Amino acid sequence: MINKILVAHDGSETADKAFRMALDLAGKYGAELHAVSVVRLPEFGESVETAAMIEAGREHYEKLGQRLRDEARGQQAALHFRTLVGHPAEQVVGEAQKLGADLIVLGHRGKSLIERWLTGSTTKQVMGYAHCAVLVVR
Numbered sequence: 001m002i003n004k005i006l007v008a009h010d011g012s013e014t015a016d017k018a019f020r021m022a023l024d025l026a027g028k029y030g031a032e033l034h035a036v037s038v039v040r041l042p043e044f045g046e047s048v049e050t051a052a053m054i055e056a057g058r059e060h061y062e063k064l065g066q067r068l069r070d071e072a073r074g075q076q077a078a079l080h081f082r083t084l085v086g087h088p089a090e091q092v093v094g095e096a097q098k099l100g101a102d103l104i105v106l107g108h109r110g111k112s113l114i115e116r117w118l119t120g121s122t123t124k125q126v127m128g129y130a131h132c133a134v135l136v137v138r
Contacts (some may be wrong), residue, residue: 006101014107017135021091037061038088089125
């Protein structure tokens with residue numbers, strides 16, 4: 001049974017598809033729907049620059065969160081949205097564990113194509129470390 005669904009959203013088109021899939025599944029199973037976006041910390045930088053980047057990222061994702069809440073409300077669903085800070089895969093897996101999610105839904109490709117080539121995709125990392133089922137949407 002699926003009682004809690006966590007969807008990861010980075011603002012990409014595939015993340016939008018994943019969100020719609022998660023919204024549909026939440027409706028069909030009567031599951032709680034949670035969404036997270038992750039502000040990635042810069043590798044190097046002054047603390048003032050880092051703080052400014054985090055704040056800008058939070059503002060950006062809060063606008064995204066409001067759009068997702070509005071879309072969910074249009075489907076008569078409630079959405080719990082959080083903006084996290086850190087490494088995306090770690091934050092998504094950690095949040096899923098904290099929530100006791102039964103399913104993580106995320107897009108096949110996010111915004112960072114170059115990083116995926118260098119370090120492996122966030123999707124692959126989530127699939128490798130998640131405690132629950134992972135649905136990858138193309």
